Amino acid sequence: MPKVIKTEVEFEGRFYEEYIVLEGEDLSPWGPDRDREFRFVGKPQPRVDGPERVTGAAKFTHDIQLPGMLYGRILRCPHPHARIQRIDTSKAEKLPGVRLVLSAENAPEIPWRMGLTQLFDRTLRYAGEEVALVVADEEEICYDALDLIEVEYEPLPFVVDPVKALEPNAPKVHESGNLLNGAPEVYERGDLEKGFEEADVVVEGVFRTQSALHNCMETHGSVAHWEGDTLVIWDSTQHIFGVRAQVAQALGLPLNRVRVIKQYMGGGFGSKNAAGKYTVMAALAARRTGRPVQVLLDRFEENLATGNRPSTVQTLKLGAKEDGRLTAIYHKSILNVGAYAAWPASASGPTKRLYSCPNLKTEDYSVYTNLGPFSAFRAPGYVEGTFALESMMDELARKLNLDPLELRLKNYAEIDPITNKPYTTKGLKQAYERGAQLIGWEKREEVKKTRSTKTKRVGFGMASQIWGGSGGPPAYALVKINPDGTATVITGTQDIGTGTRTALAQIAAEALGFPLERVRVELGDTQWGVYSPLSAGSMTLASVGPAVRAAAEDARAQLLDVGAQVLEIPRDRISLEQGEFVDARSGERTPVQTIFEKLLNYTIVGKGARGPNPEDKNINTFGAQFARVEVDLETGRVRVERIVAVHESGRVVNPLTIRSQLYGGVIQGLGYALTERRLEDPRRGLVVNPSLETYKVPTVEDVPDIVAEMVDMPDPEANPLGVKGVGEPPIIPTAAAIANAVADALGFRVYELPLTVDRVLMALQRGEPSRGEDNK
Amino acid sequence: MQTQVALLHLRVNGEAHPVAAPTHKTLLEVLREDLGLTGTKHGCEVGECGTCTVLVDGEPILSCLTLAADVEGREITTVEGLAQNGELHPLQVAFAERGAAQCGYCTPGMLLSAKALLDRNPRPTEDEIKEALSGNLCRCTGYLKIIEAVKLAGERLAQGGPR
Numbered sequence: 043m044p045k046v047i048k049t050e051v052e053f054e055g056r057f058y059e060e061y062i063v064l065e066g067e068d069l070s071p072w073g074p075d076r077d078r079e080f081r082f083v084g085k086p087q088p089r090v091d092g093p094e095r096v097t098g099a100a101k102f103t104h105d106i107q108l109p110g111m112l113y114g115r116i117l118r119c120p121h122p123h124a125r126i127q128r129i130d131t132s133k134a135e136k137l138p139g140v141r142l143v144l145s146a147e148n149a150p151e152i153p154w155r156m157g158l159t160q161l162f163d164r165t166l167r168y169a170g171e172e173v174a175l176v177v178a179d180e181e182e183i184c185y186d187a188l189d190l191i192e193v194e195y196e197p198l199p200f201v202v203d204p205v206k207a208l209e210p211n212a213p214k215v216h217e218s219g220n221l222l223n224g225a226p227e228v229y230e231r232g233d234l235e236k237g238f239e240e241a242d243v244v245v246e247g248v249f250r251t252q253s254a255l256h257n258c259m260e261t262h263g264s265v266a267h268w269e270g271d272t273l274v275i276w277d278s279t280q281h282i283f284g285v286r287a288q289v290a291q292a293l294g295l296p297l298n299r300v301r302v303i304k305q306y307m308g309g310g311f312g313s314k315n316a317a318g319k320y321t322v323m324a325a326l327a328a329r330r331t332g333r334p335v336q337v338l339l340d341r342f343e344e345n346l347a348t349g350n351r352p353s354t355v356q357t358l359k360l361g362a363k364e365d366g367r368l369t370a371i372y373h374k375s376i377l378n379v380g381a382y383a384a385w386p387a388s389a390s391g392p393t394k395r396l397y398s399c400p401n402l403k404t405e406d407y408s409v410y411t412n413l414g415p416f417s418a419f420r421a422p423g424y425v426e427g428t429f430a431l432e433s434m435m436d437e438l439a440r441k442l443n444l445d446p447l448e449l450r451l452k453n454y455a456e457i458d459p460i461t462n463k464p465y466t467t468k469g470l471k472q473a474y475e476r477g478a479q480l481i482g483w484e485k486r487e488e489v490k491k492t493r494s495t496k497t498k499r500v501g502f503g504m505a506s507q508i509w510g511g512s513g514g515p516p517a518y519a520l521v522k523i524n525p526d527g528t529a530t531v532i533t534g535t536q537d538i539g540t541g542t543r544t545a546l547a548q549i550a551a552e553a554l555g556f557p558l559e560r561v562r563v564e565l566g567d568t569q570w571g572v573y574s575p576l577s578a579g580s581m582t583l584a585s586v587g588p589a590v591r592a593a594a595e596d597a598r599a600q601l602l603d604v605g606a607q608v609l610e611i612p613r614d615r616i617s618l619e620q621g622e623f624v625d626a627r628s629g630e631r632t633p634v635q636t637i638f639e640k641l642l643n644y645t646i647v648g649k650g651a652r653g654p655n656p657e658d659k660n661i662n663t664f665g666a667q668f669a670r671v672e673v674d675l676e677t678g679r680v681r682v683e684r685i686v687a688v689h690e691s692g693r694v695v696n697p698l699t700i701r702s703q704l705y706g707g708v709i710q711g712l713g714y715a716l717t718e719r720r721l722e723d724p725r726r727g728l729v730v731n732p733s734l735e736t737y738k739v740p741t742v743e744d745v746p747d748i749v750a751e752m753v754d755m756p757d758p759e760a761n762p763l764g765v766k767g768v769g770e771p772p773i774i775p776t777a778a779a780i781a782n783a784v785a786d787a788l789g790f791r792v793y794e795l796p797l798t799v800d801r802v803l804m805a806l807q808r809g810e811p812s813r814g815e816d817n818k
Numbered sequence: 819m820q821t822q823v824a825l826l827h828l829r830v831n832g833e834a835h836p837v838a839a840p841t842h843k844t845l846l847e848v849l850r851e852d853l854g855l856t857g858t859k860h861g862c863e864v865g866e867c868g869t870c871t872v873l874v875d876g877e878p879i880l881s882c883l884t885l886a887a888d889v890e891g892r893e894i895t896t897v898e899g900l901a902q903n904g905e906l907h908p909l910q911v912a913f914a915e916r917g918a919a920q921c922g923y924c925t926p927g928m929l930l931s932a933k934a935l936l937d938r939n940p941r942p943t944e945d946e947i948k949e950a951l952s953g954n955l956c957r958c959t960g961y962l963k964i965i966e967a968v969k970l971a972g973e974r975l976a977q978g979g980p981r
Contacts, residue, residue: 098857
């Protein structure tokens with residue numbers, strides 16, 4: 043009988059209590075000792091769907107072309123804050139080829155953003171917010187029709203600076219005020235005042251970080267189509283089941299009449315965690331027109347309306363003893379969440395959890411402004427917070443004349459400072475040690491001396507990473523064994539480019555005792571997949587992987603039960619290897635499909651569910667990155683020469699794909715450190731660089747030498763696979779490590795990201811250390 | 819809006835494709851919408867990301883900035899035309915083998931920029947690879963695997979690989 047328990051789950055650095063239903067039996071962990079026996083797990087495995095990805099055969103949402111498909115394009119508000127006085131779509135509707143125009147005039151009232159707004163609202167809170175949808179035979183006709191829609195806007199007062207938005211007379215983004223939930227999120231432990239009194243030294247700084255944009259190569263979009271009374275949606279999403287629930291609710295449909303499909307996706311990075319307005323608009327338009335409707339965003343819309351990493355202003359104060367032991371930390375963050383927020387933003391996660399410090403207070407102010415809504419962006423809050431915390435730690439090390447690495451080891455947390463629970467595993471020390479070795483940490487002063495010239499300075503820096511990534515229930519899988527001796531793994535997860543299909547195939551083949559090429563993984567379709575969580579929060583492998591292993595073990599046990607009887611071999615003498623039954627006594631091998639010849643149409647379905655996480659332990663991922671940079675004193679240009687990234691995320695299932703994830707995370711972190719930023723004009727309330735060229739995503743020319751390694755350390759207490767997530771960890775410490783290396787090269791610090799040439803030059807001109815208060 | 823439709827004689831991947839299409843349509847749109855060759859991706863449609871790169875007479879061009887009518891009669895190569903007789907091009911093999919295709923969205927454009935490079939220079943240096951690919955953006959891989967795959971494919975081609 044299923045058993046219901048209450049457990050705590052972590053997602054994107056936040057904790058939630060959930061009821062979960064336990065099914066099946068606990069699996070014994072794949073312990074470290076099993077490694078020797080593995081055929082597939084832990085071996086570099088090229089993507090099982092590699093050929094699709096290199097031949098153009100992989101179908102992305104953008105590639106779905108259905109007979110009779112119409113195109114939908116969105117009219118967006120040009121003002122940062124406005125009320126629609128009048129909207130007239132009649133001219134647009136009369137344009138030949140236009141099939142439908144949806145707006146506040148004729149669309150149903152569908153609550154959006156937890157009721158703060160609607161699908162088509164008459165009050166618009168940022169430039170880029172949706173006003174109307176035009177559906178036409180061709181894309182070009184849509185654009186012509188958009189120009190024909192007449193809208194009279196009443197411009198309203200607006201605010202885009204979060205600090206100004208907190209002032210008493212600031213324009214209100216929402217009636218309820220500009221501070222999310224009316225108060226900051228506060229966390230305290232110990233006695234902060236006493237902690238600072240006990241300190242021998244105190245360092246303080248104000249850090250500013252920019253708003254960053256995901257810029258997935260495939261923009262957001264959906265194709266909706268009614269097949270009879272079933273709505274089928276192809277959506278570029280990280281969460282097919284979430285989109286199904288949202289769309290079903292918006293349109294008042296039962297869940298079993300909404301099917302969401304996502305086979306391939308061109309990046310998400312947290313911005314595709316839920317259905318977009320475009321998804322619901324496509325569904326509504328398909329219902330009204332009786333035709334398939336495609337709504338895709340262009341690059342400019344993508345950069346205005348699909349989420350961002352909030353900009354921050356962070357005040358950080360550290361107190362420490364002369365030997366480096368932290369006595370107190372105070373961290374206040376003001377985060378610009380734009381016009382809407384799915385949850386409060388926070389930059390204090392690493393501050394609370396990375397170091398052992400008894401007296402601590404953090405305050406996170408999520409502030410509404412008239413800019414595009416924030417969303418999760420690869421390790422939300424942790425990238426911003428780690429930059430501030432690890433920069434400040436280096437300032438403390440400088441003041442105490444300590445090696446930055448030594449300072450971190452002095453404050454190494456042996457137990458989680460919030461829960462006081464021990465970690466299942468913690469490989470941070472190993473990451474520090476290996477990283478230091480690979481960058482040449484001990485010899486850095488010599489290198490700096492020999493490399494630096496009158497106009498060029500070399501510097502070294504490092505930073506640490508902590509993150510969740512435990513995954514957890516609910517997640518389910520089925521494993522079917524087909525009559526020809528092949529197997530099909532079925533889950534409702536998504537492969538967002540990370541290599542999920544491949545890792546799940548490795549796990550299933552391992553547990554089944556089948557050759558890898560006989561295992562196929564089906565995912566990304568709510569119609570036949572069983573529930574799996576969103577592919578976000580570094581949780582996919584650690585959530586879905588154990589369910590797949592459980593389902594494969596179940597299928598294998600059934601296969602052995604039946605095989606033993608058909609072959610007339612005692613059950614305890616028969617095993618499975620590479621798709622063959624093996625008789626332990628005679629050594630005789632029989633291909634599994636031979637038993638199906640005798641059992642016509644017999645089908646095996648193995649079932650697996652993800653069990654709970656341990657209650658008495660903390661599950662975290664750790665890592666350290668080291669940077670070597672060269673700063674040109676004449677031009678202010680920072681050139682990152684080398685990044686060493688060493689991370690611990692439990693067992694490595696696929697060393698090939700995990701390295702890709704590390705490289706990719708580091709490059710996004712490097713872009714955040716040096717070039718990427720959304721620029722807003724505070725006088726007009728507009729984003730002035732909503733394009734790839736002006737936003738400055740790193741190109742191949744910006745890539746430094748990257749050395750990426752894992753501390754391969756199975757974590758058998760975390761889950762029966764011993765795995766933890768790795769999607770987000772590698773972006774977390776990169777900017778901090780680079781900023782520390784730049785400070786090391788210059789001899790003083792630039793407190794604001796990105797570290798552009800103008801900021802470096804200005805800091806050089808000022809020529810004296812600053813604590814960040816006068817930056818901007 | 820007045821739409822002029824013209825009969826265009828395109829040559830794509832070695833085959834003649836007569837197609838009736840509005841004259842304002844870009845090569846990207848005609849390839850994807852009229853010929854069903856969706857391997858060529860759109861990422862920005864303003865010439866900034868390189869995902870729509872195809873070859874015209876062996877030279878990489880951005881199909882989002884090229885009118886289909888302008889390349890009539892010229893040899894257009896898309897990702898669908900890289901494999902020959904069911905055999906993947908060494909670049910495709912190397913990209914799959916080394917994990918250079920992560921989400922895979924920028925991959926077709928990368929492959930074609932790389933093919934243009936290797937066709938004239940099978941043993942490019944790392945700097946030459948970077949220069950050739952600098953117009954193709956990738957948000958997942960961190961580029962290193964792509965550089966590695968191009969180098970590997972070049973070596974295999976130079977050693978008398980399939981082509």
